[in-house]
Amino acid sequence: MSAIEKNKTTVDGGACGAPPPNHHLPDEVLLDYASGAADEGVSLLVATHLTLCPICRDRAAELDALGGELVENLPPADLSDDAFAKLLARLDEPGSEPAAAEPARKEQATDDATLPRVLQRYVGAAAQDIPWQPLGLGVDHVDLSVEGGSRAMLLRVPEGRAVPQHTHEGNEYVLVLQGGFSDAHGHFVRGDVEASDDSVDHRPVADGGEDCICLAVTDAPLKLTSLVGRALNRFAKL
Numbered sequence: 001m002s003a004i005e006k007n008k009t010t011v012d013g014g015a016c017g018a019p020p021p022n023h024h025l026p027d028e029v030l031l032d033y034a035s036g037a038a039d040e041g042v043s044l045l046v047a048t049h050l051t052l053c054p055i056c057r058d059r060a061a062e063l064d065a066l067g068g069e070l071v072e073n074l075p076p077a078d079l080s081d082d083a084f085a086k087l088l089a090r091l092d093e094p095g096s097e098p099a100a101a102e103p104a105r106k107e108q109a110t111d112d113a114t115l116p117r118v119l120q121r122y123v124g125a126a127a128q129d130i131p132w133q134p135l136g137l138g139v140d141h142v143d144l145s146v147e148g149g150s151r152a153m154l155l156r157v158p159e160g161r162a163v164p165q166h167t168h169e170g171n172e173y174v175l176v177l178q179g180g181f182s183d184a185h186g187h188f189v190r191g192d193v194e195a196s197d198d199s200v201d202h203r204p205v206a207d208g209g210e211d212c213i214c215l216a217v218t219d220a221p222l223k224l225t226s227l228v229g230r231a232l233n234r235f236a237k238l
């Protein structure tokens with residue numbers, strides 16, 4: 001039984017008493033975050049998921065501890081100065097505050113029903129004041145300013161609407177913040193993360209009932225593959 005499966009039986013709720021998410025971050029992403037190797041966009045996604053997911057919080061703590069043991073058992077010559085310093089910096093941080101590593105942006109922000117505080121700092125607004133920009137086909141977005149190789153944005157897809165079919169040149173992580181969506185890989189609701197790589201060609205459809213708001217982080221541009229998607233690609237530059 002994996003640690004994550006084991007933890008599922010011991011964690012009885014997510015943030016604010018909500019059930020924990022069902023779709024989680026891969027270990028390698030949690031490891032990159034714990035070691036400081038993840039860039040800012042991916043780190044923002046991980047920090048946001050951790051505020052909503054007690055299962056991944058526990059897993060990240062386990063991986064942090066494992067990383068510490070590995071460091072203790074390796075001769076210093078096997079680690080670069082940079083990697084060692086990054087790992088030490090992470091291990092020195094308080095483990096109970098997953099957003100601690102994020103740059104402080106709008107400190108007065110507080111969690112709301114859609115945007116955890118760590119994300120509001122990047123949006124610069126609470127959920128009701130998000131400065132949406134039209135992306136096409138009824139989909140809105142707002143780009144978030146992150147350094148490094150990834151791109152981060154909030155997406156708002158009208159209830160019941162399909163996102164054009166697309167593949168990826170790299171990895172895409174989509175974290176649901178409001179509503180939900182389904183594709184061939186499952187049903188995703190608040191707190192769930194769908195991780196896709198360049199082998200995935202999918203066409204998510206938003207649930208009915210309310211608009212679907214997601215945090216999407218890509219480490220390479222999306223490639224829209226349907227006819228409508230290719231047309232959208234030309235002006236959306238996704």
Ligand SMILES: [Zn+2]
Nearest residue numbers: 024025053056
């Ligand atoms: Zn999780």
